[in-house]
Amino acid sequence: xxxxxxxxxxxxxxxxxxxxxxxxxxxxxxxxxxxxxxxxxxxxxxxxxxxxxxxxxxxxxxxxxxxxxxxxxxxxxxxxxxxxxxxxxxxxxxxxxxxxxxxxxxxxxxxxxxxxxxxxxxxxxxxxxxxxxxxxxxxxxxxxxxxxxxxxxxxxxxxxxxxxxxxxxxxxxxxxxxxxxxxxxxxxxxxxxxxxxx
Amino acid sequence: xxxxxxxxxxxxxxxxxxxxxxxxxxxxxxxxxxxxxxxxxxxxxxxxxxxxxxxxxxxxxxxxxxxxxxxxxxxxxxxxxxxxxxxxxxxxxxxxxxxxxxxxxxxxxxxxxxxxxxxxxxxxxxxxxxxxxxxxxxxxxxxxxxxxxxxxxxxxxxxxxxxxxxxxxxxxxxxxxxxxxxxxxxxxxxxxxxxxxx
Numbered sequence: 001x002x003x004x005x006x007x008x009x010x011x012x013x014x015x016x017x018x019x020x021x022x023x024x025x026x027x028x029x030x031x032x033x034x035x036x037x038x039x040x041x042x043x044x045x046x047x048x049x050x051x052x053x054x055x056x057x058x059x060x061x062x063x064x065x066x067x068x069x070x071x072x073x074x075x076x077x078x079x080x081x082x083x084x085x086x087x088x089x090x091x092x093x094x095x096x097x098x099x100x101x102x103x104x105x106x107x108x109x110x111x112x113x114x115x116x117x118x119x120x121x122x123x124x125x126x127x128x129x130x131x132x133x134x135x136x137x138x139x140x141x142x143x144x145x146x147x148x149x150x151x152x153x154x155x156x157x158x159x160x161x162x163x164x165x166x167x168x169x170x171x172x173x174x175x176x177x178x179x180x181x182x183x184x185x186x187x188x189x190x191x192x193x194x195x196x197x198x
Numbered sequence: 199x200x201x202x203x204x205x206x207x208x209x210x211x212x213x214x215x216x217x218x219x220x221x222x223x224x225x226x227x228x229x230x231x232x233x234x235x236x237x238x239x240x241x242x243x244x245x246x247x248x249x250x251x252x253x254x255x256x257x258x259x260x261x262x263x264x265x266x267x268x269x270x271x272x273x274x275x276x277x278x279x280x281x282x283x284x285x286x287x288x289x290x291x292x293x294x295x296x297x298x299x300x301x302x303x304x305x306x307x308x309x310x311x312x313x314x315x316x317x318x319x320x321x322x323x324x325x326x327x328x329x330x331x332x333x334x335x336x337x338x339x340x341x342x343x344x345x346x347x348x349x350x351x352x353x354x355x356x357x358x359x360x361x362x363x364x365x366x367x368x369x370x371x372x373x374x375x376x377x378x379x380x381x382x383x384x385x386x387x388x389x390x391x392x393x394x395x396x
Contacts, residue, residue, distance in 0.1 A: 126396050164385040184382035187362040
């Protein structure tokens with residue numbers, strides 16, 4: 001019934017579990033595709049090119065900016081991050097949903113370009129829990145963890161720009177909740193073609 | 199996280215399955231209560247007082263109108279139908295959701311009183327299917343079925359006033375879809391108390 005797929009923005013502080021959730025959603029919702037961002041930051045151990053990010057050189061990234069190949073991009077701590085335009089447009093035009101894991105600034109840009117984008121904010125139950133998760137994954141220094149937590153507080157100020165809040169207490173529950181949100185959005189009258197009953 | 203429960207309006211043409219869906223939802227969603235309307239029309243075979251309707255005498259109904267005990271009421275083909283106010287208010291104040299099976303006119307009244315009410319329209323895939331279901335349940339004369347179908351066409355004109363459309367093709371699927379909608383609404387930022395993260 002949808003004219004085209006939905007653009008679904010999932011933002012979450014680093015460590016709140018958004019990339020895991022996206023992978024789970026892709027398995028559960030046959031019509032959902034997760035967008036993979038481009039970045040110039042170095043690949044971390046365990047990350048896979050084309051799955052976590054497309055890791056590219058800064059010159060390549062700048063060329064893509066010039067060719068307007070990003071729907072949104074940002075420079076964060078000396079590294080570039082961008083959401084590719086062609087994948088997004090192709091996916092929604094084919095009637096599939098596209099999920100974007102992006103930060104609050106990127107989310108606001110997407111909302112401007114796609115006013116019907118569904119904006120979901122994922123957060124841990126508390127900051128203390130967020131800190132525990134960041135420590136547990138043994139990826140960041142104490143300094144980086146402090147910066148990520150400060151950043152999370154800043155990001156939360158943008159919560160009123162979002163449509164939905166999902167608390168990632170248990171991963172399975174949070175994923176099911178986002179699944180419900182996406183299913184519900186498919187039944188919104190504003191998202192469906194004028195139905196004709198014969 | 200909710201300040202109070204949600205008011206959920208489920209409208210559907212006669213025969214589209216709304217009362218069955220409501221009973222199923224009540225079983226699946228522990229926080230949902232279905233409101234039972236009052237009516238002055240005679241009880242039909244198989245109907246149970248207090249489950250399908252509260253069947254009361256016209257004088258009693260009129261007294262309830264005078265005492266403003268209905269959030270909405272209507273007279274349809276010589277019979278009165280009304281949604282009791284106390285059950286609705288008590289339920290949402292206790293933090294539970296209340297589902298109302300009401301027609302489009304009643305739905306619009308509810309929306310005025312409760313602007314955040316969630317409005318769901320349930321329809322069969324086609325009018326032909328609606329007719330089949332009305333015929334199959336062997337409850338109405340040919341004339342009544344024709345009137346119900348004509349009425350369904352009229353009701354569908356109010357579809358743009360609703361938030362969601364659910365097609366009741368398979369009962370289990372339609373129920374699951376409404377479940378998703380209710381779950382999603384519980385995560386809407388506009389429906390939740392300003393979250394505080396510590």
